[in-house]
Amino acid sequence: MIGKNLLSAVLTLSFLWATNAEFENNVCPSLWDYPTMKDNPNCWYDFAAESKVPDIIKKTGYPFQEFKVQTKDGYILTLFRIPSIHSGNSGKGPVFMLHGIQSTAAIFVSLGRHSIAFLLADAGYDVWLGNYRGTEYSEGHATLNVTDRKFWDYGADEIGLYDVPAMLSMIKQHTRRRDIIYIGHSLGTTAALMYASEYPEAARNTVKLFVFLSPAYKLSNIPSPYKILFPLLKPFMRVTSSLNVVQLLSRGYSRRLTGSTCLASTALMLLCLHAINIYLGPWTQIAPETLPVYFNQLPGGTSLKTLTYVTEASKGKFTKYDYGRGRNMIKYGTPEPPEYNITKITVPIVIYFARNDWATPKKDAINLYNTLPNRIRYGLYEVPAENFNHFDFLFGRNVKELVYDHLLKLLGRVSETDDLLAGSEKKN
Numbered sequence: 438m439i440g441k442n443l444l445s446a447v448l449t450l451s452f453l454w455a456t457n458a459e460f461e462n463n464v465c466p467s468l469w470d471y472p473t474m475k476d477n478p479n480c481w482y483d484f485a486a487e488s489k490v491p492d493i494i495k496k497t498g499y500p501f502q503e504f505k506v507q508t509k510d511g512y513i514l515t516l517f518r519i520p521s522i523h524s525g526n527s528g529k530g531p532v533f534m535l536h537g538i539q540s541t542a543a544i545f546v547s548l549g550r551h552s553i554a555f556l557l558a559d560a561g562y563d564v565w566l567g568n569y570r571g572t573e574y575s576e577g578h579a580t581l582n583v584t585d586r587k588f589w590d591y592g593a594d595e596i597g598l599y600d601v602p603a604m605l606s607m608i609k610q611h612t613r614r615r616d617i618i619y620i621g622h623s624l625g626t627t628a629a630l631m632y633a634s635e636y637p638e639a640a641r642n643t644v645k646l647f648v649f650l651s652p653a654y655k656l657s658n659i660p661s662p663y664k665i666l667f668p669l670l671k672p673f674m675r676v677t678s679s680l681n682v683v684q685l686l687s688r689g690y691s692r693r694l695t696g697s698t699c700l701a702s703t704a705l706m707l708l709c710l711h712a713i714n715i716y717l718g719p720w721t722q723i724a725p726e727t728l729p730v731y732f733n734q735l736p737g738g739t740s741l742k743t744l745t746y747v748t749e750a751s752k753g754k755f756t757k758y759d760y761g762r763g764r765n766m767i768k769y770g771t772p773e774p775p776e777y778n779i780t781k782i783t784v785p786i787v788i789y790f791a792r793n794d795w796a797t798p799k800k801d802a803i804n805l806y807n808t809l810p811n812r813i814r815y816g817l818y819e820v821p822a823e824n825f826n827h828f829d830f831l832f833g834r835n836v837k838e839l840v841y842d843h844l845l846k847l848l849g850r851v852s853e854t855d856d857l858l859a860g861s862e863k864k865n
């Protein structure tokens with residue numbers, strides 16, 4: 438556990454080390470080992486702390502494929518696939534995973550062989566990892582350059598209504614299956630809710646089950662740091678759009694910045710972690726050896742407009758983007774942006790939430806579940822740990838025991854059941 442008392446002690450040390458030399462140690466099992474990492478026998482080399490997703494998958498020893506898919510509005514997205522290692526029809530079918538704000542598909546392959554993507558592949562699933570627009574793996578566009586300001590003019594709606602259906606169609610086309618299991622984290626769940634309430638029929642014919650880790654719907658119970666900072670976003674966007682700095686903040690630049698800054702010393706590692714945890718939840722399960730992996734991969738790039746979703750959600754709203762009364766009239770035909778009607782969803786949903794998740798609080802997860810139509814409520818699970826936050830679903834040291842084992846068992850039952858809704862009276 439990372440003690441806060443450690444912080445002041447380590448601050449006085451503040452050693453620097455080289456992070457770019459290949460195969461040199463780059464992770465250590467305790468913060469005390471980091472200052473002497475280079476020659477420290479406790480430390481070792483973890484390629485996940487330096488590699489991109491394709492390399493991580495290949496180096497971990499799994500088959501790997503990459504697909505490009507173009508959305509209706511021209512964005513070119515990258516989908517990674519770990520094809521089923523079981524041949525023929527013995528495989529359990531496709532699983533699609535979608536990350537949240539400021540991350541990429543990397544979050545699903547960051548814990549070595551215990552990463553959720555690899556555990557699913559081991560269990561016989563055909564694993565597909567999505568990267569929505571604007572993340573470092575999906576910076577392509579049919580006509581726009583990633584340096585154009587117009588490229589970054591999108592929000593959560595476009596992710597849910599363009600990116601998600603495009604990626605799911607690609608999977609359907611390649612697998613010829615209509616029973617995709619969709620696992621989302623954070624904004625990856627928001628996009629699913631938008632998609633499935635806007636296109637309920639298409640969703641029903643594509644997705645068998647939604648699994649939501651840290652679901653983000655209405656976030657009325659989000660704690661104060663968000664409530665103070667996020668309302669400043671729109672005024673900030675207005676200022677920056679005249680200065681052309683939007684894409685600079687949006688792009689992988691921020692990741693490169695945190696990567697080199699947060700890994701520069703043990704003290705900075707702790708500072709970064711605590712700064713990030715103001716938003717994610719105070720008590721994290723992340724192990725010291727996972728910190729360099731974490732800072733190598735986050736944040737993954739997003740538009741400022743996507744972040745405004747959190748502003749609206751914290752006011753208890755789940756609507757399309759609010760352009761202001763005048764433009765709303767033109768776009769939607771109403772002065773207020775229309776609300777997504779999640780009671781239209783016809784695909785079963787399972788929710789996993791954590792007690793100390795500050796980004797997507799427990800109360801809001803329960804509220805979402807209770808708002809869903811009764812027949813699609815397929816399970817609501819609280820992670821049985823006191824100290825577990827938003828990103829521990831991907832980076833926590835005990836996440837396999839606390840979440841993944843449970844999830845794999847549940848998915849095993851799901852893949853043996855043809856119609857999940859048929860037995861919907863019996864669920865807990």
Ligand SMILES: *[C@@H]1O[C@H](CO)[C@@H](O)[C@H](O)[C@H]1NC(C)=O
Pocket residue numbers: 582583584
């Ligand atoms: C995008 O713009 C940059 C800078 O203006 C330029 O160097 C690059 O070649 C452009 N890329 C494409 C694909 O047009």
Ligand SMILES: *[C@@H]1O[C@H](CO)[C@@H](O)[C@H](O)[C@H]1NC(C)=O
Pocket residue numbers: 778780781
């Ligand atoms: C939401 O959808 C349900 C089911 O189609 C419908 O009965 C209800 O009237 C809708 N609510 C709103 C506010 O549109």
